[in-house]
Amino acid sequence: MKMKNQFPKGKLFLSLFFMLTAFTSYVANAQGLDNNQQDFSEFMDRSGNRYRSASGIPGPDYWQNEADYKIKATLNDTQHTLTGEITINYTNNSPDALPFIWLYLEQNRFTENSRGNLTTPIEGNRYNGDIDGGYEITNLQAKTGRNTSTKHIITDTRMQVWFKEPIKANGGTATVSMNFTYKIPVKGMDRMGRLDVEDGTIYAMAQWYPRTAVYDDIEGWNVEPYLGAGEFYLEYGDFDYEITAPYNHIVVGSGRLENPREVMSETMRNRMEKAKESNETVHIIKPEEINDASLKAKQSGTLTWHFTMNNSRDIAFASSKAFIWDAAKIDLPSGKKALAQSVYPKESAGSHAWSRSTEYSKHSIENYSNKWYEYPYPVATNVAADIGGMEYPGLNFCSWKSTGAGLWGVTDHEFGHNWFPMIVGTNERRYAWMDEGFNSFINYYSTLEFGEYPARLNKTRNMTDWFNSETREGIDTYPDVTNLRNLGMTAYRKPAIGLLLLREYILGHERFDNAFKSYIKTWAYKHPQPKDFFNHMENVGGENLSWFFKNWFYGTGNIDLAIEGVRQNEDKTGFIITIANKGGVPMPVKMKVTHRDNSIENITLPVEIWQRGDTWSYLLKTEVLPISIEIDPDKILPDVNYSNDTWPSNSFYKN
Structure with a gap:
C-alpha cells in the first residue's frame, strides 16, 4: 500500500535539509575534517555583574572588607615563645550583615592533631612542621556597638568569632581583641621558624598573629584550612605593631620603623641616613660589630621596635642578636625613594653570598617598579633564615646558605611576590598559579635585565618530558591536592610559560604589556578571580583568547x-x-x-x-x-x- 505523505512540503524540505547536513557532517568527520569549535568555545562563565565587569574590571558595586590591626608582642628568646595582644578593627563593606567573622590561627598547624600534620606523608615533605606548638587564646572580646561577646569556636587553624549583634552591612564596624601566646617552631613548614647560628638564634616570624579571613562576593567566607602547599588569602588594612625583644636583638619588620631613636644607637642612625642616599651598600652593623655593645641603644633588658604598614594584607618580622645589617636606597620612577636592606649572620656573609643581597634587592625592586607598577612600601627587607624562600609584604625570608645565582634567583623571586599577591591580592590558597606563575614570569625579564645570571624560562623545550608525562596535572589543580612533584610546573613554570607565550608569540610586547600593566593597576589592593584576569587581558589586549586560556590553564593538552x-x-x-x-x-x-x-x-x-x-x-x-x-x-x-x-x-x- 502506498504511504500517504504526512509531511507538509515545508516540513519535508526541512527534514531533508537536516538529514543532508547530518550526513555531510558525518562524511567530513570521516575524512578527518573535524569541527574544532570545542577548542574555541568559552570554558567558564565570564559574564559580568554589578561586582565584577565582563571587561575584567571591578564593577560599580565592587566591595571588599577591611581589617586594621594593632598588635603588641613580646619575644622570649629563652623559652622561644611569642606572647601578644591584638585588636582588630573590622569594617564590613559587603551588602550582607555579618553575625560572625572567621580568623586564621595558623600556628595551630604546629600541633600533633592538626589537619596539616595528619595529611603529611609519613616520609615527610617540604611542609613538615613541629607538632609541639599552637595558640593559647585568652580574654577574647568581640564588640559591635556597645555589645560585647566572648563566643568563639576554634577548629584547627580557624576561629569563628560571634557577635551579639551582627556587623551592619555597607560600612558597619566591629572590634575583636584577644591575648595570644605560642611556642615558636623550629621547623615552620619552610615559611617561618628558628635557626641557631654561632652568635645566636634567628627568629623568622610569619603567620604569627590571628589574621582575618576574606569574605568576598565569590565564596562568602574563604575558610580553607592551612595544610601545606596552599598559601594565603587576606584582607587589606593598616597595621600598627610593636615587637619587644631582648636589648641586643636587631628587629626588622614589614613597613616603616617609627622609633629609630629609641632602638638604634647614634652610629647606627647615621649609617642608616647615609644608606638612604647611597646606591652602594652601606653597613649599619658590620660583621666584626655583631657583638659590639657600644652600638646597642641599651645594655640590658628589652627594646620595643615600633612599625607601621598601611594598605597591606599581612606583616612579618625577624629578630636576632646575630645579624649583620646593611642597606642602600631604592630609586622609584615617581622620584620617590625606598630602602633596600638585608640582615644575615656572619656564616652567610661573602662577596658571592649575602653581602650582595642588598644589591640584588635594590635591582629587583627598581626593575619591577619601572616595568610594571611602582613599589608602594617604604622598605624592602631580605632576611637570611633556614627557609628556602618565602615572601611577605616588604619582607622576604631566603635561605641563609644561598650564594651566587641561587641567591639572586630566590631574592628576585620573593621580592617579585610584592606584585603578586601583595599588591594584586589573589587567593593563593586556591589559585597558586595567579601568584607563583605570574611572579615567575616577571622574574624572567628581571633576570634578563640584570644580565649576570642565566634566565631559562624561554627554554620551554627543555620541559617536554614533563609535558609528555602521563602523571602531569592541570594548572587549575588545587594546590593542596597537587602531587608535589608536579607543583613546580603547575603553579610556577607552566603558567609563567603561558604568559611568555602571550607576550612573545601571541599578542606581542606592546599589546601584552598594555594589558598586563592595566591588570595590575586595576586590581591593585583588590581581590581578582581567574575570570577577571582572563577578561581583562582580552579586553585590553583586543583578542579573544578563550582557546588559549581554556586549553593551557584548564587542561593537560600539549602543543604539537x-x-x-x-x-x-x-x-x-x-x-x-x-x-x-x-x-x-x-x-x-x-x-x-x-x-x-x-x-x-x-x-x-x-x-x-x-x-x-x-x-x-x-x-x-x-x-x-x-x-x-x-x-x-x-x-x-x-x-x-x-x-x-x-x-x-x-x-x-x-x-
Whole structure:
C-alpha cells in the first residue's frame, strides 16, 4: 500500500535539509575534517555583574572588607615563645550583615592533631612542621556597638568569632581583641621558624598573629584550612605593631620603623641616613660589630621596635642578636625613594653570598617598579633564615646558605611576590598559579635585565618530558591536592610559560604589556578571580583568547605543530605547505621560509585556521622551491615533538 505523505512540503524540505547536513557532517568527520569549535568555545562563565565587569574590571558595586590591626608582642628568646595582644578593627563593606567573622590561627598547624600534620606523608615533605606548638587564646572580646561577646569556636587553624549583634552591612564596624601566646617552631613548614647560628638564634616570624579571613562576593567566607602547599588569602588594612625583644636583638619588620631613636644607637642612625642616599651598600652593623655593645641603644633588658604598614594584607618580622645589617636606597620612577636592606649572620656573609643581597634587592625592586607598577612600601627587607624562600609584604625570608645565582634567583623571586599577591591580592590558597606563575614570569625579564645570571624560562623545550608525562596535572589543580612533584610546573613554570607565550608569540610586547600593566593597576589592593584576569587581558589586549586560556590553564593538552608536506600547485605559481595541529592546544603558526637566494620570509597564520580542522594548506607564492621551512624559528613554543617542525624532505629533490 502506498504511504500517504504526512509531511507538509515545508516540513519535508526541512527534514531533508537536516538529514543532508547530518550526513555531510558525518562524511567530513570521516575524512578527518573535524569541527574544532570545542577548542574555541568559552570554558567558564565570564559574564559580568554589578561586582565584577565582563571587561575584567571591578564593577560599580565592587566591595571588599577591611581589617586594621594593632598588635603588641613580646619575644622570649629563652623559652622561644611569642606572647601578644591584638585588636582588630573590622569594617564590613559587603551588602550582607555579618553575625560572625572567621580568623586564621595558623600556628595551630604546629600541633600533633592538626589537619596539616595528619595529611603529611609519613616520609615527610617540604611542609613538615613541629607538632609541639599552637595558640593559647585568652580574654577574647568581640564588640559591635556597645555589645560585647566572648563566643568563639576554634577548629584547627580557624576561629569563628560571634557577635551579639551582627556587623551592619555597607560600612558597619566591629572590634575583636584577644591575648595570644605560642611556642615558636623550629621547623615552620619552610615559611617561618628558628635557626641557631654561632652568635645566636634567628627568629623568622610569619603567620604569627590571628589574621582575618576574606569574605568576598565569590565564596562568602574563604575558610580553607592551612595544610601545606596552599598559601594565603587576606584582607587589606593598616597595621600598627610593636615587637619587644631582648636589648641586643636587631628587629626588622614589614613597613616603616617609627622609633629609630629609641632602638638604634647614634652610629647606627647615621649609617642608616647615609644608606638612604647611597646606591652602594652601606653597613649599619658590620660583621666584626655583631657583638659590639657600644652600638646597642641599651645594655640590658628589652627594646620595643615600633612599625607601621598601611594598605597591606599581612606583616612579618625577624629578630636576632646575630645579624649583620646593611642597606642602600631604592630609586622609584615617581622620584620617590625606598630602602633596600638585608640582615644575615656572619656564616652567610661573602662577596658571592649575602653581602650582595642588598644589591640584588635594590635591582629587583627598581626593575619591577619601572616595568610594571611602582613599589608602594617604604622598605624592602631580605632576611637570611633556614627557609628556602618565602615572601611577605616588604619582607622576604631566603635561605641563609644561598650564594651566587641561587641567591639572586630566590631574592628576585620573593621580592617579585610584592606584585603578586601583595599588591594584586589573589587567593593563593586556591589559585597558586595567579601568584607563583605570574611572579615567575616577571622574574624572567628581571633576570634578563640584570644580565649576570642565566634566565631559562624561554627554554620551554627543555620541559617536554614533563609535558609528555602521563602523571602531569592541570594548572587549575588545587594546590593542596597537587602531587608535589608536579607543583613546580603547575603553579610556577607552566603558567609563567603561558604568559611568555602571550607576550612573545601571541599578542606581542606592546599589546601584552598594555594589558598586563592595566591588570595590575586595576586590581591593585583588590581581590581578582581567574575570570577577571582572563577578561581583562582580552579586553585590553583586543583578542579573544578563550582557546588559549581554556586549553593551557584548564587542561593537560600539549602543543604539537607539524609540517606535513610541501608540493607545487597545479598552475606552478607556488608551493602548497600542509601543516597540522597534532596537539591538544591550538596555536598561531609562525614559519620561517628560506629561499634559494638565502632571503628570509616570515609567515604568520592566525589561530583561526584550526577552527574547522586539524590540517591546513597555505599557498606560498614562489616559482622556485624554497631551501627550508621552519615552524616557530625562535623556539618559543614548548612543542612536544619538534622533530616535525622543519622541512625539507630530501626525497623531493631526487624526483
